[in-house]
Amino acid sequence: MHTKHNFGAGPCILPQEVFQEASQAVLSWGNTGLSILEISHRTPEFEAVVEESCNLLRELMNIPEDYKVIFVQGGASMQFGMVPYNLLNENETAAYLETGVWANKAIKEAKLFGHVNIVASSKDSNYTFIPKDFVIPADAKYFHCTSNNTIYGTQMQAFPKSPVPMVCDMSSDILSREVNVADFDLIYAGAQKNIGPAGATVVIVKESILGKVDRKLTSMMDYRVHIEGGSMYNTPPVFSIYVAMLNLRWLKAQGGVKEMERRNNAKAKELYDEIDRNSLFKGTCAVEDRSHMNICFVMNNPELEKEFLKEAEAAGCVGLKGHRSVGGFRASMYNALPLESVQVLTAVMKAFEAKHA
Amino acid sequence: MHTKHNFGAGPCILPQEVFQEASQAVLSWGNTGLSILEISHRTPEFEAVVEESCNLLRELMNIPEDYKVIFVQGGASMQFGMVPYNLLNENETAAYLETGVWANKAIKEAKLFGHVNIVASSKDSNYTFIPKDFVIPADAKYFHCTSNNTIYGTQMQAFPKSPVPMVCDMSSDILSREVNVADFDLIYAGAQKNIGPAGATVVIVKESILGKVDRKLTSMMDYRVHIEGGSMYNTPPVFSIYVAMLNLRWLKAQGGVKEMERRNNAKAKELYDEIDRNSLFKGTCAVEDRSHMNICFVMNNPELEKEFLKEAEAAGCVGLKGHRSVGGFRASMYNALPLESVQVLTAVMKAFEAKHA
Numbered sequence: 001m002h003t004k005h006n007f008g009a010g011p012c013i014l015p016q017e018v019f020q021e022a023s024q025a026v027l028s029w030g031n032t033g034l035s036i037l038e039i040s041h042r043t044p045e046f047e048a049v050v051e052e053s054c055n056l057l058r059e060l061m062n063i064p065e066d067y068k069v070i071f072v073q074g075g076a077s078m079q080f081g082m083v084p085y086n087l088l089n090e091n092e093t094a095a096y097l098e099t100g101v102w103a104n105k106a107i108k109e110a111k112l113f114g115h116v117n118i119v120a121s122s123k124d125s126n127y128t129f130i131p132k133d134f135v136i137p138a139d140a141k142y143f144h145c146t147s148n149n150t151i152y153g154t155q156m157q158a159f160p161k162s163p164v165p166m167v168c169d170m171s172s173d174i175l176s177r178e179v180n181v182a183d184f185d186l187i188y189a190g191a192q193k194n195i196g197p198a199g200a201t202v203v204i205v206k207e208s209i210l211g212k213v214d215r216k217l218t219s220m221m222d223y224r225v226h227i228e229g230g231s232m233y234n235t236p237p238v239f240s241i242y243v244a245m246l247n248l249r250w251l252k253a254q255g256g257v258k259e260m261e262r263r264n265n266a267k268a269k270e271l272y273d274e275i276d277r278n279s280l281f282k283g284t285c286a287v288e289d290r291s292h293m294n295i296c297f298v299m300n301n302p303e304l305e306k307e308f309l310k311e312a313e314a315a316g317c318v319g320l321k322g323h324r325s326v327g328g329f330r331a332s333m334y335n336a337l338p339l340e341s342v343q344v345l346t347a348v349m350k351a352f353e354a355k356h357a
Numbered sequence: 358m359h360t361k362h363n364f365g366a367g368p369c370i371l372p373q374e375v376f377q378e379a380s381q382a383v384l385s386w387g388n389t390g391l392s393i394l395e396i397s398h399r400t401p402e403f404e405a406v407v408e409e410s411c412n413l414l415r416e417l418m419n420i421p422e423d424y425k426v427i428f429v430q431g432g433a434s435m436q437f438g439m440v441p442y443n444l445l446n447e448n449e450t451a452a453y454l455e456t457g458v459w460a461n462k463a464i465k466e467a468k469l470f471g472h473v474n475i476v477a478s479s480k481d482s483n484y485t486f487i488p489k490d491f492v493i494p495a496d497a498k499y500f501h502c503t504s505n506n507t508i509y510g511t512q513m514q515a516f517p518k519s520p521v522p523m524v525c526d527m528s529s530d531i532l533s534r535e536v537n538v539a540d541f542d543l544i545y546a547g548a549q550k551n552i553g554p555a556g557a558t559v560v561i562v563k564e565s566i567l568g569k570v571d572r573k574l575t576s577m578m579d580y581r582v583h584i585e586g587g588s589m590y591n592t593p594p595v596f597s598i599y600v601a602m603l604n605l606r607w608l609k610a611q612g613g614v615k616e617m618e619r620r621n622n623a624k625a626k627e628l629y630d631e632i633d634r635n636s637l638f639k640g641t642c643a644v645e646d647r648s649h650m651n652i653c654f655v656m657n658n659p660e661l662e663k664e665f666l667k668e669a670e671a672a673g674c675v676g677l678k679g680h681r682s683v684g685g686f687r688a689s690m691y692n693a694l695p696l697e698s699v700q701v702l703t704a705v706m707k708a709f710e711a712k713h714a
Contacts, residue, residue: 004390008397011595019392023383026376033361033675035376037554037600040365040676073430073556074577077591081575105576112573192592197394199430199556199594216469218438219462220431221578234434235549237556238368239596243394318390319397 005341008319009150009294009332010172011192018246018336025242036242041235049245050231056248060257061174063181063204070223071231071241072201075190076102076171079201080109082221083167083186088114088141089214095119095140095164099156100127100149101325102169113215114141126325127152129286138163142185142209148173151323153296153330154289159183165209173293174202175251176335177261185209193293194251194260194335196244199237251335260335267333267342268292274346279357280304281349284326298328305329308352315348317341362698365676366507366651366689367529368549375603375693382599393599398592406602407588413605417614418531420538420561427580428588428598429558432547433459433528436558437466439578440524440543445471445498446571452476452497452521456513457484457506458682459526470572471498483682484509486643495520499542499566505530508680510653510687511646516540522566530650531559532608533692534618542566550650551608551617551692553601556594608692617692624690624699625649631703635710637661641683655685662686665709672705674698 006013025036032045039046054069063069072078083106088094092114096107098121110116117140120131127149136143142165148155150172159166165185174189181187185206192198203223210224219225225233231241251260272290275281275297284296299305305328312320322328333342363370382393389402396403411426420426429435440463445451449471453464455478467473474497477488484506493500499522505512507529516523522542531546538544542563549555560580567581576582582590588598608617629647632638632654641653656662662685669677679685690699 006391006395008395011395011397011592013395014392019383019394022394023380026380026383033673034363035371037376037379038363038365038368038370040368041555073432073435073594075430075591078430078577081577085575109575112575190592192595197596198398198592199597218442218466218469220435220438234432235368235547235555237430237594237597238549239554240556240594316390 003316005315005317005344006319006337007317007331007333007341007345009323009330010334011198012332012334013336014196014243014247015250015336018243018250021246022243036239039238041232041238046238047232049242050236053241053245053248054231056245056252057202057204060248060252061179061181061204066208067181067204067206068227070203070205070226071236071244072203072226073199073237075198075201076169076188077105079169079188079203080106081112082223083144083188084110084113085215085217085221086210086213086223087165087167090114092141093117093137093139095136095143097131097134097143097145098123099130099146099154100152102149102171103144103146106144106146106169110144119143127154128284130154130156130289134160136160136162136164140164142167145169148291148293150294150332151325152285153283153291153294153326154285155291155293157289165206173291175257175260176264176293178257191240191244196247197240199240200244263339264292264333264335267337267339268295270339270342270346271295271331271333274349278349278353280353284328293332293334295331295333296322296326296328297331298322302327304356311352312345312348315344317345317348360673362672362674362701363676363694364674364688364690364698364702366680366687367691368555369689369691370693371553371600371604372607372693375600375607378603379600393596396595398589398595403595404589406599407593410598410602410605411588413602413609414559414561417605417609418536418538418561423565424538424561424563425584427560427562427583428593429560429583430556430594432555432558433526433545434462436526436545436560437463438469439580440501440545441467441470442572442574442578443567443570443580444522444524447471449498450474450494450496452493452500454488454491454500454502455480456487456503456511457509459506459528460501460503463501463503463526467501476500484511485641487511487513487646491517493517493519493521497521499524502526505648505650507651507689508682509642510640510648510651510683511642512648512650514646522563530648532614532617533621533650535614548597548601553604554597556597557601620696621649621690621692624694624696625652627696627699627703628652628688628690631706635706636714637710638706641685650689650691652688652690653679653683653685654688655679659684661713668709669702669705672701674702674705
C-alpha cells in the first residue's frame with residue numbers, strides 16, 4: 001500500500017483499486033491468458049474496453065447524442081494544433097481567452113493556421129485571475145478557453161455565453177465537477193489528471209462543427225478519421241485506455257461526478273481555510289477564481305519555505321513544490337486524492353505555525 | 358505464468374520478465390513509494406528512464422552521434438504525415454517504394470504535402486514480393502521504404518543504395534536484425550512490436566536533414582521541438598516508455614540485436630521448413646522476400662483451415678488467423694516469442710498432416 005500523499009500536478013494520483021487491477025492485468029488480463037500489454041487492439045476484448053470507456057464518459061458527463069467521444073494521442077499540446085487545423089481557415093479569426101501558459105501555447109499554435117483575437121488576458125498580473133468582462137465577437141470562428149490553470153491555481157467558476165462554438169481545454173479539471181457539455185462544442189483533455197494515466201487524450205466534439213475547413217487534413221490530425229475509426233484508426237494506446245476504463249468505473253461506483261464535486265469542494269475548503277487562517281501562509285490568486293484542483297500558496301516569510309517543504313515531505317506529502325513561475329507550494333488535489341491526505345497537509349501547516357509563529 | 362503462445366501481429370508478445378517488473382511498478386515503483394502510473398514525468402527518476410531508453414537504443418542499434426533518438430506519440434500512422442510535413446516542400450517530389458498497405462498509407466499522406474514518385478510497386482500481385490529493380494531519382498527529396506510488411510509476410514532483405522536521404526518505416530522489424538543505421542537518414546517505428554507496448558513511437562533522425570522546409574510547423578508535428586524537449590516537450594506516454602526501457606534492458610541482457618537475429622532466423626527456419634515440407638501447407642509470398650517476423654501461409658485445401666486453427670488454438674497458439682487480405686494464417690514471431698512456441702506450432706502442423714494427408 002502507498003505511504004505517500006501524492007499532491008503532484010500530473011501525471012497524478014489514481015485510485016489504489018485501479019493500480020491493483022491494472023497491475024494484475026499486466027500479468028494476466030481477464031480470461032485471455034495474456035498480458036494487457038500484448039493484447040491485440042483488434043480483439044473483441046479490447047474493442048469492448050474502448051466502447052465501455054466512451055460509454056462511461058458519456059454517462060458520467062451526460063454527453064448529448066450529437067457529440068462524439070474519441071480517444072487520441074498527443075495530449076492537450078496536440079489539441080492546441082488540431083483544434084485550429086480542423087476548425088479555422090487561414091483567413092478566419094478565432095477568439096482566445098488567455099489565462100496562462102497553456103492558453104498561450106494554444107494561441108501560438110492557432111496563429112499558424114489562421115488569425116487569433118485574444119479577447120482578454122491576465123498575463124500582466126502573471127495570470128493570477130480569470131478575466132471576466134470580455135466580449136466574444138459574433139464573427140469569430142470559435143471561442144477557446146482553458147477551464148483550469150494548473151500553474152497558477154485559477155479556475156473558471158462560470159463559462160461565458162458564447163455566440164460562436166465554444167472550445168475548452170479541460171485537461172486539469174474534467175470529471176471534477178458538473179459541467180453542461182451542451183454549452184460547449186469541443187472539449188479536450190489529456191488523460192493524465194482525472195481520466196487515467198498519461199498517453200491518452202479525450203476529445204468530445206459536436207460532430208456538426210467538423211468538415212468545414214478548406215485545407216486537406218492529414219489523417220492523424222483529422223477528428224473525422226478518428227471518429228470513423230472508433231478511436232482505432234490506428235493502434236491506440238491500449239494500456240492507457242484500459243486504465244482509464246478502470247478509473248471511470250471507479251468514479252461511477254463512487255457516485256459519479258456529482259460526488260467528486262462534493263469531495264473536491266470539501267478538500268479545497270479544508271486547505272483554503274487553513275491557508276487563510278494560518279498566519280504563515282497566503283494564497284497567490286484572486287479568491288473568486290481559486291481552483292479546486294490546484295491550490296497555489298506561498299509563505300509570508302519565503303525563507304521558511306524550504307523547511308516547510310521538508311516537514312511536509314517527512315509526513316509523506318510529495319509533489320508540493322510550486323511551479324517555478326509562481327514559487328512556493330502547489331497542492332494538486334485530483335479526484336483520487338482522499339480528504340485524509342489534505343488533512344495530513346493542514347496538520348503539518350498547523351504544527352509549523354505553532355513552531356514558528 | 359502464461360499458457361499461451363502469442364503469435365499476434367501487434368501489439369505483441371513481450372518478455373515475461375518485463376510483464377513481471379512492469380506489474381510490480383504499477384503497484385509501487387522503485388523507491389518512489391508511488392505507482393509508475395502516478396509519477397510526474399518531471400521527476401529525476403522518470404527523466405532517467407527516458408535517458409536510459411534512448412541510450413539503450415543507441416547502443417543496441419549502434420546509432421551514430423549525429424542522429425537524434427526521440428520518443429513521440431501517434432504510431433507509424435502519425436509518421437506517415439510527419440515525415441513529408443518536415444521534409445517535403447509543396448513543389449518537391451519524394452520517392453516511395455510501394456510494398457503494402459502501410460507504404461500505401463504513407464504515400465497518401467505524403468501527397469497532401471508535396472509530390473510523390475512511386476518508384477516501384479508490387480500492388481498488382483497483392484504485394485507478394487518486394488520490387489528490386491528500381492531507380493531512385495537523384496532529384497527526389499527523400500526515398501521512403503517499409504522494411505517489413507506485416508500483412509503480406511514480406512521483408513526487405515537488402516536496402517538500396519540511395520542517392521537521396523533514405524527514410525524507413527521499421528515498425529515491425531526494428532531490433533530484430535542488424536541494420537546499419539548510417540545507411541538511413543530517418544527511421545521510425547511504432548513501439549508495439551519489438552520495442553514495447555503500444556502508445557510510444559521511436560524516431561531516429563539525422564539532425565542535418567531537418568529544418569529545410571518552408572512551411573511553419575505546428576509544434577507537436579515538428580521533430581525539432583521533440584528533440585529540443587528531450588522527448589518531453591509535453592507529457593510523454595510515461596508507462597509505455599518505462600516498459601520499453603525494461604524490454605530494451607532484457608534485449609541487451611540476452612545478447613543484443615545480433616542474438617535476436619540468430620534466434621529469429623532459427624524460428625523462421627523452423628516454421629518455413631515445415632511449411633515447405635508439409636503437404637498440406639504453402640507459403641504465400643516470394644521465397645526470397647520471406648519475412649522473419651510475420652510468416653503468412655495457407656492450406657492447399659482451404660476447407661481445412663478452420664479446423665487447423667482450432668487445433669492450433671487447442672495447443673495454446675493464439676493470434677494465428679491471417680489478415681483478411683491474404684487469408685489463411687499469419688504467425689508473427691517477434692523477439693520475445695520463444696523457439697519453443699514455434700515448435701508447438703510445427704508439431705500441430707505435423708499432427709494435422711498425419712491426420713489428413
